Amino acid sequence: MPSIRISRIEKRTRVEGPGLRYSIWVQGCPIRCEGCFNPHTWNMEGGVIKDIDEVFYDIKNTLKASPELEGVTFLGGEPFSQANELSILAKKLKEINLSIVTFSGYDYETIIRSNNPSWNRLLKETDLLIDGPYIQELHDLSRPWIGSKNQQYRFLTDFYKKIEEVIPFIPNKLEVRLYPDGTITANGMAHSLDLHMLQQLGYIRKEHSCNE
Numbered sequence: 001m002p003s004i005r006i007s008r009i010e011k012r013t014r015v016e017g018p019g020l021r022y023s024i025w026v027q028g029c030p031i032r033c034e035g036c037f038n039p040h041t042w043n044m045e046g047g048v049i050k051d052i053d054e055v056f057y058d059i060k061n062t063l064k065a066s067p068e069l070e071g072v073t074f075l076g077g078e079p080f081s082q083a084n085e086l087s088i089l090a091k092k093l094k095e096i097n098l099s100i101v102t103f104s105g106y107d108y109e110t111i112i113r114s115n116n117p118s119w120n121r122l123l124k125e126t127d128l129l130i131d132g133p134y135i136q137e138l139h140d141l142s143r144p145w146i147g148s149k150n151q152q153y154r155f156l157t158d159f160y161k162k163i164e165e166v167i168p169f170i171p172n173k174l175e176v177r178l179y180p181d182g183t184i185t186a187n188g189m190a191h192s193l194d195l196h197m198l199q200q201l202g203y204i205r206k207e208h209s210c211n212e
Ligand code: SF4
Pocket: 029, 030, 031, 032, 033, 036, 037, 038, 039, 041, 076, 077, 078, 104, 105, 106, 133, 134, 210, 211, 212
């Protein structure tokens, strides 16, 4: 059974793409952008390994409990390093009408030029691709979910065409969770100063959209 190496899962989030989403931060990234906020996701041997079916059933159960769940987001880490496995999962998710948002540190042209069959399969299942490495000198949080000016939204199907015009007006947000054991986690986009202040408040574990 194919499996996915995962850094973190957030079953319900509103800050990693449009609407309510189940988000999977994959483990492993060969791109290593300077200033990446998720360097703990770089190690190709880290994280936990989960069967695709196990993840799929968890998403199905989440959808049952939260019918407003709109889709699944793949970020990381580098989703295209596990493109074959993610494309298998994505295909199953499309069959239950969930949308797919995929982040990548590779730009779209590089992905297309590679002509890598697995990469093509993941592209085929992706509704919205957010592409390009995080470039510190181009840091910019004015658009939702992404961290630098070079990164772009690629509407690969019609699913999110309807929001293409309004995207620049969607505010960037940060979600902060407090768990019973006192752990605080955050995901989404925020200015470093705000994150630093949150870190002062507790044991915050930062997880951002891939490209920050
Ligand atoms: S920003 Fe994304 S692509 Fe760049 S090193 Fe970090 S995880 Fe990898």
